[in-house]
Amino acid sequence: MLSLILIVLAAFFFTGIIIRTKSMASGRKGPGILQPIKDVVRLFRKGAVYSETTSFIFQIAPTIYFSSIVMAMLVIPFGQSKGVISFNGDFIFFAYVLALGKFFSIIAALDTGSSFQGMGASREALFSMFAEPAFFILMGSLALLTGHTSFYEIFTELHLGSYVSYAIALLAAFVLVMLAMIENSRMPIDDPKTHLELTMIHEVMVLDHSGFDLGLILTAGYLKFAIYGALVVNLFTGVVAYEYAIPLFFFIQFLMAVSVGLIESFIARFRMSHNAQFIVVLTSVSLLIFFGVLLISGKFL
């Protein structure tokens, strides 16, 4: 339950911090930290325009997308407190319920009959396909390391002791951050601020949504970032007492937001054809983590 509150709180500021960092890096003052939330609130008050080509799929997709993200958020624990839903293998549920949201956002994009949106949908489907194995192998390695199969038990049992385990935790954090980038369509996979539809992934998929639906999609995006941030935090705060863990949570979320902002300010987006290779590298890194775990648990004989 605690994790739920923390994630929602972090989501309030996360995107604002990214935008602020980018503004400052380019020498501007930039909008306030809460501007993204204000945008969403404004969108919730607006009417909508629907394309004549679309059907009911286009209308229900944002709702389902949003609720899939909320369901995913419910399984995330924080330190000693469980998530709202917690059971053995809940990370499988986590990944697949996110896939449900993705399924609907893809078919909603195809529903508009636009070639741009189709292109974005095709890329989204392909890249998330490549990202899936990395997450499952990462969680498998952590499950092997701790002997448990639920988020809560894995994170509370994750004792960082030897140098190898620090290396593993860092690599795991790297994989999770990169997965967050892919899932949120951020740099270096996708550039949210590009203004050419041909080079977009996520932005072009939601091109036709408006009003309340767009508000839902944007809110879901903010939550998604905070969810992955919370996962990264959990790698390090399993047994830390709350008075340190909660500030640490916000510190790491802040750090992540700032680094996303910096990355987007100073690095160019990958060429679209290189993205797939990059994502496959993530799977190899998670295999590396797996072999590291084998090394620690002494099964490498």
Next chain:
Amino acid sequence: MIPVIAFIAIQLAGIFLVPLMKVRWKGPVVLSVVLLNAMLSGYYAVLSLAGESFAVTLPGSWVTGPVTLQLDALSGWFLLTINAVFVTGGFYGMFYMKAYREQTNNLSLHGAVFILLHAALLSLCVVQNSIVFLVLWETMTLSAFLAVIFEHEKAATIRAGINYVIQSHVSIVFLMLGFIWVANKTGSYDFSAIRSYTATHDGVHSLALFLCFFIGFAIKAGFVPFHTWLPHAHPAAPSHISGIMSGVIIKIGIFGILRMLLLIQTDYSAVGFVILVFSVISGVYGVMLAIMQHNLKKLLAYHSIENIGIIGMGIGIGCIGLGSGSYLLAVLGFSGALLHTLNHALFKSLLFYTAGNVYQATHTLNVEQMGGLLKKMPQTAALFLVAAIAICGIPPFNGFVSEFLIYSGMYEGMQDAQLVSLVTIVFSVLGLATIGGLALLCFTKAFGVVFLGTPRHELRQPVHETSLGQLLPLYFIAGFIVLIGVFPQLFLSFLNRPVSLFTGALHAGISPLQGNVSGVMQSVSWAAWGFILLTAVLWWLRKRTVRNRKAAASPTWGCGYVAPTSKLQYTAGSFVRSYSKLFKPILTVKKEEEVGGVFPPEAHYESHPYDKAEKWLVDKPVKAFKRFMGCFLFLQNGKLQVYILYGILFIISIICIPMLYERLVAFIEFLKQL
């Protein structure tokens, strides 16, 4: 004894009655015979799942020896699956076949064959005698063949049918080899002889015997590389037959493998590894090729191969659990495999039936010519969507439950596995995760291109939604898909006895799925309900907030271009283009005439995905064989005199060869005496 006679009597009566009926009564008669048979066998199947197994020994004949019929929990589970698919398939087929009302004789044959197919499949699950089993297997194969070639005036259909018959007979050869091996060593055709033979002989013999049966059954089940008949036969058949083939006929191969696992006493770890490797390859390869298909039914057929792979992964994990003595692993593996068998039967038959609706409305299976069907056929589209989400293994539907069980098995299995099995399991996890992602790509493509957007092709006739009667069985299946998704613990409790047949040796309990697993399933169920509730509340909120607002309609944003046509839409080919470029080394695409030049003249472009396994395992060897046989073509020169000469030569040689042989023997004897 009496149920057996009743069963045979019902189906014989049905088969003789169907040709005598008027056309409009044929369908109802077939359906009622199938229903009667289903109720009869279903009653005993339910009893067997509740713990009463039945065994009857019939006297048999001097050829077969006594024939034992045994209905245990495993048979019961498969009987119920078969009945569910056949009853809905029969109901759907009754309406589907109305389009062919004029072909009276063809319909009679089809109806009779449908009953026979159902009866053969049901009997295969209970017979415990190898000769009778083989006869029934052949009955099933041939009746399925006749059902597939309903539209036999099309050359492609006949070719697919004959391909199926030939490959099925390769399967029978392997099965026969296995049965003859056992019968030769023990002198008994009873299945119990397999158990006693393998229990008394060392591991290598049993393993070889198992592999023999495995290949035989794997051809039927469609494991890669034995799958090449499947993508041809499924699209050729009428849609209800495709649904049944994919739903249960290939599952009888899975049943055979599971039955043999119960009978053959061998090193289960080794068997588990073999099955796991085949399954991971089947799963990944199946879905990789499925993405490339532009024929809707062929796409679904390749997905059957993928799902057989997932079922096989469950069986493999279960066997590794048996081999390593890990109770939980075995329970999770086998329950996942058995549940996925039912789940796949449900969603795949639903997908084929909806594909049938689409085919009847558009008269094409090429997805590139469809589009925008959702507005014309909203109910079919919604049903397809439910099945598509289920087959991707996404909650809150049933596919997620069984894949969750298999995943849990793999993660449990990691805990106390050693290096080799650990690496195998990790690659299986990799495989299963990749399958999940690829399936998502494939079904967003299929649903998006067929039902969404605007029509890509001018169809010759207006498209209508199918009649309610034809949709009724589809709703029934969809209901089950949702039900298993939101109440998994209920369906898992039926699996207690089938699973304990396998795991009984490790832990003598009759309810392996109580306690831990059941608790997790309870949570999965809560999570599914939570999701549904949350979505409903959100939807209601959205409805309330936007109630008084204006919702305008305008064309899709075309980046400033204001005259978009339906040809500008993304096609199925373009949707998977980046994927097919990435996986070029594994996939083969035959292309015809590329479009070229700066100002290209009129040109056409076609691409056909080509299965590499088929190329190397079927087409190339057949070509080489044909070339070799071509050397003897001069013998067949069409002259009657020469053919008579061949006959005379044949008779003479038959008479002379033994005589010559005797002379030769005498001569050698003579030489020896020298």
